[in-house]
Amino acid sequence: MAWLKPMLKLQSAFRAPSRFARSAAQHLGKSTQHLGKGPQPLVKSTQHLGKGTQHLEKDTQHLGKDSSPVFEIRSSPGKGLGVFATKDILRNVDIMRDPLAFRAWKGENLAERHRRFIMLPVTTRQSILKLSEGQTVLDYRAIVYATYPRDNNYEKESIIEIFKLDDIIDTNAFTIAHDTGLTVELFLNACRINHSCIPNADQVANEGTGDLVMRANRDINADEEITTSYIMRAAPREIRQRVLSGGWGFTCQCPACDPSHPFSHSHEQRLHTLLQTYKDSACYLDDDGRLKSAETWPYAALEQVADSFRRRTELLTEHHSLRSFTREVYLGAFEVAVAKYKLRRVRSDLEEALKLLELTIQAERIYFGEAITRSHEELYAKLERGDISGV
Ligand SMILES: [Zn+2]
Known part of the structure; x- marks a missing residue:
């Protein structure tokens, strides 16, 4: 799986x-x-x-x-x-x-x-x-x-x-x-x-x-x-409850875990759909959720994976508790956009890649700090010049 x-x-x-x-x-x-x-x-x-x-500097003040x-x-x-x-x-x-x-x-x-x-x-x-x-x-x-x-x-x-x-x-x-x-x-x-x-x-x-x-x-x-x-x-409620009661000995009563709370149903649905996006694109992605064998996929398949990443991003950004996971998704989607650009050399795919890399860097600054973004900032500058060698 x-x-x-x-x-x-x-x-x-x-x-x-x-x-x-x-x-x-x-x-x-x-x-x-x-x-x-x-x-x-x-x-x-x-x-x-x-x-x-x-x-971002204002956001992370x-x-x-x-x-x-x-x-x-x-x-x-x-x-x-x-x-x-x-x-x-x-x-x-x-x-x-x-x-x-x-x-x-x-x-x-x-x-x-x-x-x-x-x-x-x-x-x-x-x-x-x-x-x-x-x-x-x-x-x-x-x-x-x-x-x-x-x-x-x-x-x-x-x-x-x-x-x-x-x-x-x-x-x-x-x-x-x-x-x-x-x-x-x-x-x-x-x-x-x-x-x-x-x-x-x-x-x-x-x-x-x-x-x-x-x-x-x-x-x-x-x-x-x-x-x-x-x-x-991001696990379904039933699994969360089981892990918490087994590992920590309490029953979580947060709004997501309370079936009578209106939020619970919509949130569980969101998590279910999120899981489905992983299942749908499983054959294209490795265990880290990154594109595998990028050079082997036809353009149409890459578009399908890109759609899956887009849907995943929408779901993750819908709720504050899930936003911290967006970095991995932006990074995965960036790799797909680069693979698309390499196949057809369409300028819009490169622009998409740049946008996704920028979003990756923004997320990295929030969750990992400025220092860890360095290599991606350098990559951004390189891509902006149209240089995709080694990417
Ligand atoms: Zn809970």
Whole structure:
């Protein structure tokens, strides 16, 4: 099912699901696996495009002279704590830049992880351990004191903390993809953000700082709760519900998940149609949703794929919670337009390619930052000169 993989990419599954059924003890003897050494520093972009992309600077403005936080953490009815806007926040404005508190690796030896943990400043350790309040399902103290064979309370307390830390990471950490692999990372403010399948905030690239950056994907009113998605937000409701109840132990009650809410039906229909666009163009696209064997398709087939990308773009831009996925679609559509231009050398296809590349760059600036757009800006300048060599 080649169409399924791109669909699976339509997610921001940055939160690791909690394993409430504990199996931590069995990991204690395993070796540590280090998957990477952290994010690669990004290169600052120096090129700028024409006037078509200038408005983005306004869209991605930061908070101006008033540097007080735009959020606060307080009780969220039925959800424990949550993050709330303290003032109106405009779309594409950063809500928080949360510094990394602790980084762990999937499959890491828990005892070694704990040894790294106790090297942290005491205030950081206390803040991390506080995350388990109201979240830990099992009474580790009772279990360890009842079952640990040795009469050594220091060892028992260490084991309790090892289990707690693992639970905290399972429940609160964000899974971060680096060039070298996946890490699970704790951010003390961002982990308080509750889930919605139609979130008003998205995690965006941190441009090499290691901070977790949350950005508004629509205008947010003061006092509104900030939400992000823990799962594949483009999956059908039934799957979302199953993943959330199985992984996090709650039933999502966002408008998209409430069948009685008028929004739910239209949104599910939108997601269904979106999935259909992937199925319809599956034979032309690879697992990343990009055109495969571009040189082999006749012009009519490329037009068909271009239509599919257009429909997909319409659907993704219909709702704020889906806009962050447009970058991949613009990029895929750009490649189709280039393939069309190569076949017939029609000027309008080149203009279409330029327009799509510009949209790709705009999306990259919002979700990945200026630095990552550099190669595409260079490509844009090259294409503008009519040079398609190596494209
Ligand atoms: Zn939901």
